[in-house]
Amino acid sequence: MGRKSLFFGILLVFLLNSKVGQCSISEKIPLGAIFEQGTDDVQTAFKFAIANHNQNDSGRRFELQAYVDVINTADAFKLSRLICNQFARGVYSMVGAVSPDSFDTLHSYSNTFQMPFVTPWFPEKVLAPSSGFLDFAISMRPEYHQAIIDTVKYYGWRRIIYLYDSNDGLLRLQQIYQAFAPGNENFQVRTVRRISNVTDALHFLRGLEEQSRWENKYVVLDCSADMAKEIVVGHVRDIALGRRTYHYLLSGLVMDDRWESEVVEYGAINITGFRIVDGSRKPVKEFLEGWKRLDPVQSQGAGRETISAQAALIYDAVFVLVEAFNKILRKKPDNFKNINTRAGRGQFYNNGSKILDCYPPVGWVSPWEHGDKISRYLRKVEIEGLTGEVRFSEEGRRQNYTLHVVEMTVNSAMVKVAEWSDETGFVPVAAKYTRLKPAAHIERNKTYIVTTIVEEPYISVRKEEPGELLMGNDRFEGYCKDLAELIAKKLKINYELRIVKDGKYGTENNEVKGGWDGMVGELVRNEADLAIAPITITSERERVIDFSKPFMSLGISIMIKKPMKQKPGVFSFLNPLSQEIWISVLFAFVGVSIVLFIVSRFSPYEWRILHPTDEPMRHPPHLHTNSGGTMANDFSLLNSLWFSLAAFMQQGGDISPRSISGRIVGACWWFFTLIIISSYTANLAAFLTVERMVVPINSPEDLASQTEVEYGTLYHGATWDFFRRSQITLHSRMWEFMNSRKHVFVKTYDEGIRRVRQSKGKYALLIETPKNDYINERDPCDTMKVGRNFDSKGFGVATPLGSPLRDAVNLAVLSLKEDGELTKLKNKWWYDRTECPKDKQESMRNELSLSNVAGVFYILIGGLFVAMGVAALEFCYKSHLEAKRAKIPISDALKNKARLTLGVGRDFDNGRYYTPANQIGPTTDNETPHSNTHTQV
Template sequence: MDDRWESEVIEYGAINITGFRIVDTTKKYVKDFLEGWKRLDPVSSQGAGRESISAQAALMYDAVFVLVEAFNKLLRKKPDRRGQFVINGSKGLDCNASSGRVTPWEHGDKISRFLRKVELEGLTGEIRFSEEGRRQNYTLHVVEMTVNSAMVKVAEWSDQNGFTPVAAKYVRPASHIERNRTYIVTTIVEEPYIMLKKPEAGEILGGNDRFEGYCKDLADLIAKKLGINYELRIVKDGKYGAENSEVKGGWDGMVGELVRQEADIAIAPMTITSERERVIDFSKPFMSLGISIMIKKPVKQKPGVFSFLNPLSKEIWVCVIFSYIGVSIVLFTVSRFSPYEWRLLHLTGEHRDPSGQMGNHNSMANDFSILNSLWFALAAFMQQGCDIGPRSISGRIVGAVWWFFTLILISSYTANLAAFLTVERMVAPINSPEDLASQTEVEYGTLYHGSTWDFFRRSQITLYSKMWEYMNSRKHVFVKTYDEGIRRVRQSKGKFALLIESPKNDYINEREPCDTMKVGRNLDAKGFGVATPLGSPLRDGINLAVLSLKEGGELTKLKNRWWYDRTECKHGDKQDAARNDLSLSNVAGIFYILIGGLLIALVVALMEFCYKSHSEATRAKIPLSDAMKAKARLTIGVGRDIDNGRYYTPANQIAGSAEQEQAHSNTHTQV
């Protein structure tokens, strides 16, 4: 840490830096040295002329003094009394031995021993060496950099005791807050931050008791932390604060009152911005927020009569239909080719097949006609049984894969059906800032000359610049107050969106008539702060109070109290579970299909009745009305034991042969 001068480190004051320092500047010996070091000429003495010394220079300085101290002790022993220590006029040290090898200096070991015995106090602390020549009993100081770039000692490290934390010696300078005066707190009326309190019957409110809200409670907590008295006052012009050359001080609103020293503190939903920070001081943010989008809540869409089809997409339903037809055709084809699907019929007398052709007494039959194949596939899809089944291996393979397909499909459909039928969906026209900027049907605006207005005006981001150009070209989208903007959102029938701070958006969405909602992400990140005039002695105290309230959870409790505990809207997760019961509108489609199927069945039955009556009348050569009457009597249960053939054929033409009677007795049952 000492290798970097203080003047170079100070620029990193906002960064959390921890380092080691070996030079203890609090010791008198070090202070005296630094006084002389500072007076030296930096041209002749490198690194001099500064108020501190680097660790490298301090260690070099101590090393020289260790050598000096060791040689002084050695010379006191007079090792040169035989003329063998110095070079001039003495034997000295022969570096060019005639023997061809270099021998150690006889005094080298003595010097090494004297170096290890040196003990002194240097710039880097106590200097002492072990028998192996390693330094011991030295101390390193662990330091941290504070927000004002001061180096604070937080711990010590020594080779004997290791790491030892110490209490930081840095103490924040006491702020000179006057306790015997009443501070003026300017604010602005805006729900739920500051509201005029409604008195009870016969109650007279005065002073700060006239107000209630989040900022009122926050002011009480801060005043309690600081031990001061305050008086709440509503800002005269009803503005937050923007540059205005027409007013004294160049700023209007609450910012202007602080600039002109008309107020001591501003506690309101005032956004911390760089422009305002130039003329006033802000505390740490007591609430984090961002610009959000408020729109009118769309009407919940009632489920359609065919909403039971929603668990599967249209593409899947189309694929299912084609799969059903394809399976039926493949089953019909393999049944035709496979000999195991054909069976021999032994008939007595003549046999007429469904096509009207006369067959022999011995005939081949196949159960899987195209209609029966369609019926088998439909029965399997509906998880029902069927009176026919494939006999061949190929037919059974077709049936098996179709059963597996329908098993997975029906299981997936059933799993999603409940979720789709019990949820009423809201389709918002806008879901993100990108949606808002890419259309012109829904207008959008913000508070005129507010922080949001200033954000869009100054933004260099392409999306937000595009939104600013749209709003600036349509001045009517700007509103003078948030109440006006919220009213426009509610009355616009979904054709106006308000760009508003997220806390205000959340609060309005919890108030009756509960017809607004927040959509999309926040467009930026910023915060509300408590403002004071530049250089105010209250600034540091308010800063610490806000941080303490945030860490203690008091600010979270305040927000819950004024936002969510006082909600006037019912949320879906709090309503009665009966709300999710299926209604008739959810499943009306299946009733329509049932009724339609029954009607179609009746129509088909009537057509079969007419067709069969016509066929019998033609065969028996009788009037159609007589044939229909006979069929009608059979339908209502009269004469079921009467042979149809005997009725249609005149009595004088009826043969007495039993075989002929048998040939005509099955004409009604074969369809």
């Protein structure tokens, strides 16, 4: 009986010990996690790793409990409070994937409080090994700047273009500089440029293309995977950029991301990059099986056959922490005592304190007591993860890792061309190039459905003539109808044109099947085989359908109502010379007259002697000599003005200077008038025959900087989407203006054009250039295009993804463009059928109307009236003088003058009143009258 009691006692102790062991399994180690907003796949990989560990019952000593915070700011104060909240939760280590700006704050707290911090990546050279301090941050991403250098050397590039988007990229560039021998003339960085977005990068590449179009360009692109993809797609779709002359080397581990083979742009240009996840390894295959089964709605970023490098690194980071904790617990199982619950930790959590306090009352920081130990054990971890062998140096850097160098070339899928490791360097491998897709087969006997949209001049419905019955494709006419005929002829296929059912081009619409409406939706749902219409090639559409090369290049332009031509002013004949010139000529005229008067007074050759008995009133300015004679000078001030005016009008005067000085003045004045009159005559015809238009808007900047003229676009069209998504300041400001005035948007182009014509210049329509040019050639010819285009894009022939017609249609479009057929079609439907003939306008433009020269008539009539008025004044004045001298009434003098003026009484005997002007002094029998032909003014 005693032996039985002893046996059951031993059994009870064993069961109790077993129960205690089972309880230890349920113990939880808390982890703090901080992620930047927009890292959905990284967060999903982190949670997936936590779940996989906690669900693994074999040999598990503890569970992980994660406290996850997602931030959307780099504000140091807000981030500090968040970090302190994590510390207060009693976390044993921090995990995070944040931007470089946020990393600095997190890294500082990690080292200050000795809190281990594991991250997929952090900036280059965070803490120099020579500092002597233990860095509590560990990066899962290996250094790869040497891989970039070795790859550049492998390809033999002598000049590279380096584009980067962060300070991290600039540090890698510095390391590249240092790797090559200083002064090495065989290698140079041709251009370095920091880019802020895709638009900035493409703008820089366009400028580079203009400088050296045919030179090979090797571009090292140091940016995120998403930006790299968008730059590649934007490059290929930009008709201004070449392809064969470019080779991109994508810095970073962006090639692990999903590069969809159906996006044709990825295989349209040479791309080289690095990949760290080897999909052929068994652990990776097993992981991807589970990763692929995750619901992408609940687990964003998952549900794919691939995983990004960042997500793979954070997944490995969790198991690095797990291995470090296991090592600690295997060596000393009670190291983390009382960690089951927060209340259970009590004073044993950290140096007698319940929490790790960022603001201790004692005034000094109390670090995490297990931080140093955990950090040192992290550096001793060696595991096989998704990113290969995970091992760290004493500085917390990855070592003994391997990168795969892969290429994506024209018409070739991604293929590995080399392996690079920190131990062996660059090792080329035999590349097995495979085509993205096999050659497609086109069924010749099939009738392909071509969807299109009614819009002149692309497609319009023909009107039946009396007795005419139109059927099939003959019901339509237009540019796209002719284009469809040419493509069908090239491909040797039959086709049927159908008008899109909902009358739309195609935008995302979750309410319809396939998620797209319009022509794009019909292609997505395979209701049509082709779309030949003015449909703009955009990145959103290209994700769901394929496009050919652009058959027409275009951009967004401004359409306004053509302003009324200004009628020429009454004095438009003065326009050939500016106001400043006319004023200068006037001053020159007065100045020359005064100078001529002065030099004539000083020069003795301009004076002549008159008979002493001549009356002073009958002669020019005179002086009495000592001998009783009189000296006369023809160039009085009025005569000088008359001489200058006659010369300016290119008419001869009846007096001319006789002195050398006077002739010099005259010659200079004649030369001056020759040049002025010649210049005036040369410009006169152009100014009188051209009617000018005053355009209120001349550029996009003019339109955006005012509010009097409203402007809008087609609602939910490609132009509308362009302004909605654009990050350019000018475009964003215009979008804000339009979006705040919903009435500026129009449902159809016809509505917008009608609004432009009826708004009296107070509305402008943002419309694509081909449509703008076409409407401007249509009656009533009252619209016009102003300013430059906002962008550059193209219309393409669309096909469903993976359609066998895609490549054939692409080649057909290129062939038609090279043969000039597309240019002929454009001229046929735009300019040959214009309703605004220019010949008539040109002939009318060359005819002068009365309004062009009305000012000349006004001057002539005004001059005549002035002359008549002056003559009347002279008549009255002379009559007054004669009446005073003859001592007769003024009325008699006026009557005598009137009879003489009217031709009555020419033999009037009062000779003293009417002595002929050419008789100077009395004559004798031996003398002849002295004749003076100089006019007296």
